[in-house]
Amino acid sequence: MTTPGAEILSHLDVNGRTIAVRRLPGQVPGVMWLGGFKSDMMGSKAQTLAHWAAQRGQAYVRFDYSGHGESAGRFEDGTISAWAEEALAVFDRETVGPQILVGSSMGGWMALLLARALAARGESRLKALVLIAPAPDFTEDLMWARFPPEAQRAILETGRYERPSEYSAEPYVITRALIEDGRRHLVLGAPFAVGCPVRILQGAQDEDVPWQHAMRLVSCLAEDDVVFSLVKDGDHRLSRPEDLERLTAVLEEFV
Numbered sequence: 001m002t003t004p005g006a007e008i009l010s011h012l013d014v015n016g017r018t019i020a021v022r023r024l025p026g027q028v029p030g031v032m033w034l035g036g037f038k039s040d041m042m043g044s045k046a047q048t049l050a051h052w053a054a055q056r057g058q059a060y061v062r063f064d065y066s067g068h069g070e071s072a073g074r075f076e077d078g079t080i081s082a083w084a085e086e087a088l089a090v091f092d093r094e095t096v097g098p099q100i101l102v103g104s105s106m107g108g109w110m111a112l113l114l115a116r117a118l119a120a121r122g123e124s125r126l127k128a129l130v131l132i133a134p135a136p137d138f139t140e141d142l143m144w145a146r147f148p149p150e151a152q153r154a155i156l157e158t159g160r161y162e163r164p165s166e167y168s169a170e171p172y173v174i175t176r177a178l179i180e181d182g183r184r185h186l187v188l189g190a191p192f193a194v195g196c197p198v199r200i201l202q203g204a205q206d207e208d209v210p211w212q213h214a215m216r217l218v219s220c221l222a223e224d225d226v227v228f229s230l231v232k233d234g235d236h237r238l239s240r241p242e243d244l245e246r247l248t249a250v251l252e253e254f255v
Contacts, residue, residue, distance in 0.1 A: 007050065009070075012063075014089045017082065020070035021063040021094055024050060028097035029127040029255060030059030034087055034107030034114075037138070038165070038172055040069025044239045045104055045132065045247065052248045058255060059097075063090045076160065076173040079181040080139065084113045091118075098127040100254055102247075105209060105236070108134025108217075112187050115194040126196040128254045132247065133202055133236050134217055135209045139182030142209065143174060155179060188216050193223040199250045200226065201243075203234025 012019045022041060031053055033046050040046075041062040053060035065083040067075035087110045091099070103111035108131040115126055135142060144152065147161070154161045155176050162171035198221055202214045211230055218228050229250075234243060 007054075010094075012086075012089060012093060014066075014086045015082075017066040017086065018072035019063055019066060019086050019090065021061065021090055022050075023094050024053050024058075024060040026053060026057045026059035028059060029100050030061065030095050030097060031100045031102060031251065031255075032091060032095055033060070033062035034101060034103040034110045035062070035064070035068070036105030036107050037135075038068065038075065038168065039104070040064050042069065044237075045244065048244045048248065049102065049251075052251070056255065059095070061090065061094045063087075063094075076175055079178055080109070080113075080185045081181050084110055084117070084185065087111075087114050088117050095125075098125050100128045100130060100251060101126065102130045102132070102251070103134060104132040105135045106138060108132065109136040109138065109185075109187070112136055112194065112217075113185055115196075116187070116192070119193075119195060124195060126194065128197045128199065129194060130247070130250050131198065131200045131214075131217075132238055133206055133209045134200060134214055136217055137182070137186045137188045138209070139179050140186060141188070141213065144179050188220055191220050191222045194221065195224070197225040197254070198227075199253070200228045201231065201234075201238055201246060201250065202228065203231045203236060203238055205234060206236040208236040 007022050007024045010021050041064050046062050064071040066073035067078045101111040111129050151161045159176045161174045163174050165172050202211045
């Protein structure tokens with residue numbers, strides 16, 4: 001058993017991109033946080049897990065994708081390929097032993113891509129996946145397919161579209177590279193297995209990732225142990241005190 005200590009901040013180089021990582025030493029299985037699109041590792045859910053892990057003496061790793069939070073780079077230069085590569089690099093270099101991946105929104109897609117990459121090389125360190133409002137394929141199904149014609153035209157003709165956001169005063173810059181690269185990583189078209197239990201927390205009032213989208217993922221994970229929990233009055237963030245308690249309770253099942 002590893003003696004828990006203070007959280008360690010380090011920086012990884014991933015193909016020239018500098019990624020900020022915070023690691024809390026502790027016992028296994030460790031927990032790895034995968035954040036959402038345009039969010040960072042200092043958000044309420046990631047912070048709650050840091051506090052929970054410190055109290056339990058559990059190993060915990062969180063990081064910011066390039067262009068997010070404490071990591072270097074411009075957000076609009078990011079792609080699903082780059083962020084998935086960074087997630088795999090953090091997993092390889094900063095975690096030891098069995099791991100629970102906790103993915104929020106886009107982080108749910110990242111967790112699935114990470115599980116797929118590990119399976120492809122015959123590695124089985126995943127204890128479980130805990131997904132919060134998972135948004136696999138969101139660039140195609142929740143962005144491109146929903147964009148009005150003028151937004152699609154702007155992306156095709158100028159390479160970018162500034163999408164207003166209720167979470168930020170600044171618009172989200174959606175690039176043609178992000179949309180086109182996302183099509184290389186779609187996972188919802190056919191059944192697949194991640195080889196470990198999957199727990200999904202989803203808000204019924206989520207307007208960004210409708211619960212029906214998360215249910216598509218459930219149908220694809222036909223071979224795995226999947227529990228889908230629908231929070232009747234929950235929104236996309238699922239960051240209220242009762243939501244955070246629900247999240248840590250799910251983790252308790254596996255540690």
